[in-house]
Amino acid sequence: MGLKKNKLKIWLELGLAILLVTVIGIGSNSGVFDRKIEKKKTEQASSKEALKKAEQENSAAKTGNDSKTEEDKSKEEQTEEVIAQGQYPIMGKSPVTVEQLVTYFKSSGETYPSKELQKGGAGSIETFCQMYYDEAVAEEVRPEVAFVQTMKETGWLQYGGDASIEQFNFAGLGTTGGGVAGESFADVRTGIRAQIQHLKAYATGDALNQECVDDRYEYVTKGCAPYVEWLGQRENPGGYGWATAERYGYSIVDMISKLKASR
Structure with missing residues (x-):
């Protein structure tokens, strides 16, 4: 139990x-x-x-x-x-109009060489200015820069230097002095395009928007002169430039100021 x-x-x-x-x-x-x-x-x-x-x-x-x-x-x-x-940029958009380019030329008192330039497709100053405007805009170059440079280089299209008007060379491309005539172009528009492409080569390393007609384009140090003032070799920081004349670019800027003031 x-x-x-x-x-x-x-x-x-x-x-x-x-x-x-x-x-x-x-x-x-x-x-x-x-x-x-x-x-x-x-x-x-x-x-x-x-x-x-x-x-x-x-x-x-x-x-x-x-x-x-x-x-x-x-x-x-x-x-x-x-x-x-x-510093006046060569590249960029501009408020300048074709009418201002025309007015600026007429303010010089010089006669437009319609007979000579008619052969190249620009029988009137209006047509000539329109070509400058269109070609400049196509390459994004300021129209007034190229146009005023032409007025300076050619003496308001009166020429008298080494190049002749029949060459349709509007900015002394290839002229080196001593009677060297420089480049010749088939017509007015081609001559204008070559000048603008040459300006673009100085201003920037960007590629051209149109087919290259400037035979001297490859010889330019790209982007060495982005400003108009630097187109003069004496004023260019690297010693490059379009021309050797003293204050070459500055004189173009002064002319541009007068162009912009024209109405």
């Missing part, structure tokens, strides 16, 4: 031990689950916070970029003003 009671006691204690272990296990697992849930909530909160922070940073960055863009624009405008005041 005593033996049975001892066995029963042992089984009861064993059962209580198993029950206790089970309860503890459940409690522990519950704690693990709670911690996992809490961890997940924390991660979600952190993720939301990070996303919010990222959005704020992006917004700030965008605002900063916008401000920087405005600042850059302001600086660019200031730079353009400085260039306009001190």
Whole structure:
């Protein structure tokens, strides 16, 4: 009888031990689950916070970029003003019109050589100026730069130097003095195009937009004279330039100022 009671006691204690272990296990697992849930909530909160922070940073960055863009624009405008005041770019858009080119020529008092230039396709000063404008715009050269250079080089289309009007060479391309006549071209437009392409070669290393008709284009150090003032070798920082005459480019700029004032 005593033996049975001892066995029963042992089984009861064993059962209580198993029950206790089970309860503890459940409690522990519950704690693990709670911690996992809490961890997940924390991660979600952190993720939301990070996303919010990222959005704020992006917004700030965008605002900063916008401000920087405005600042850059302001600086660019200031730079353009400085260039306009001190150095006249060969390349770029221009407000000068064909009518102004015509008016400027007529203000010289010289007679347009219609008979000679008619043979090359430009029987009137209006046609001549339109060609200059179109060819210059095609190569992104300022029309007034090329046109005024021609007036300077040819003495308002009266010539008298080494080149003759029949060559349709409007800027002394290839003339080196001592009676060297320089280049000749098939017609007025080709001569104008060659001059403008030569100017572009001095101003920039950008490729030509039209087929090259300037036989001397390859000999120019590209981009050595982006400003009209630098076309004179004496004033060019690298000693390059279109002509050796003192203040050659500056005299062209002075003429351009008068052209722009003409109406």
